[in-house]
Amino acid sequence: MTGKGRELADMMERRKVDILCVQETRWKGSKARSIGAGFKLFYYGVDSKRNGVGVVLKEEFVRNVLEVKRVSDRVMSLKLEFEGVMLNVVSGYAPQVGCELEEKERFWSELDEVMESIPTGERVVIGADFNGHVGEGNRGDEEVMGKFGVKERNLEGQMVVDFAKRMDMGVVNTYFQKREEHRVTYKSGGRRTQVDYILCRRGNLKEISDCKVVVGESVARQHRMVVCRMTLMVCKKKRSKIEIEKKTKWWKLKKEECCEEFRQKLRQALGGQVVLPDDWETTAEVIRETGRKVLGVSSGRRKEDKETWWWNEEVQDSIQRKRLAKKKWDMDRTEENRQGVTAQSEEGGV
16 A cells, blocks of 8 residues: 555546455554545554555545454454445455465454354445455356356365355355456466455345456556445335324322322332432432323324314315415406405405
8 A cells, every 4th residue: 555545546536436445555553544535544454564454435435434343464344334224344365375274264264253243134245355266167156156257266265165155155256257357356477367356245146236357457566456336225114103202291290199199109119218319310210210100101192283283174165265266366357356355365364
């Protein structure tokens, strides 16, 4: 990310990308900062020379962020809320092929832990450099991936597939038939392969309409940006009939007998104490509960609208007659029509 912040923001603005997972940021710290062009980066890193992950958001969505989890310099997540829909965005950076097995297992353990902490009803999108090849074709793995990977699967790619099966997720890149140029995420010298992936819950795959690699951008020297178009399906709840809150009939305390009964019951509820306890929250609840028992509560049913109680058939007929009389007067200003308007205006004071 060093020296690349504004360039990345400009690319996101140009490509109309709202949320972006970035890896190998090499920024030390646990912060959020503006990178220009209306974008903000949430990041985490412990070494300025290696690793580091982050999530870039359009600043208008920053207010939708509910939680940021910075697990390690290889895994972090953001939880956002859109019209009642929870979206968890996870950025991951898996160890390279030559790293120790212990480091790889730690990464997958951290990713498992993040997934297990997310309720099943919430959306999850993982954008990660998994440093593995899931390969072309999907024989035996149809439930978690499509046919459109690149070349052959390796051990690290198998780990991605196994994770997808564990978490009931789909490898989004592989479901869309694109030219190889739009599937290759990593180019270095003569090497052309696919190591960067987007994953989401299988049940939400229908919300993704496209996924491809963006070519022609030079923000990252070897890696290329993978983008997907996702539309969150919001289930609009049917409006239920509004029920008015049941209220305690405190007005009954104006009656001496009710007031005396309330005092006695309250004193009993407080254990015979004359002086109120210091814990006001507890005392207040005792007072409210005693009031409900002694004085009763309202029914909670909606009363007739005070503003429209008068809008009956008689009034409506009178107004209609007045409108017709006014219409006649506007069309023909005779003395007869003028008297008709006057008569209707005086009728009932309408």
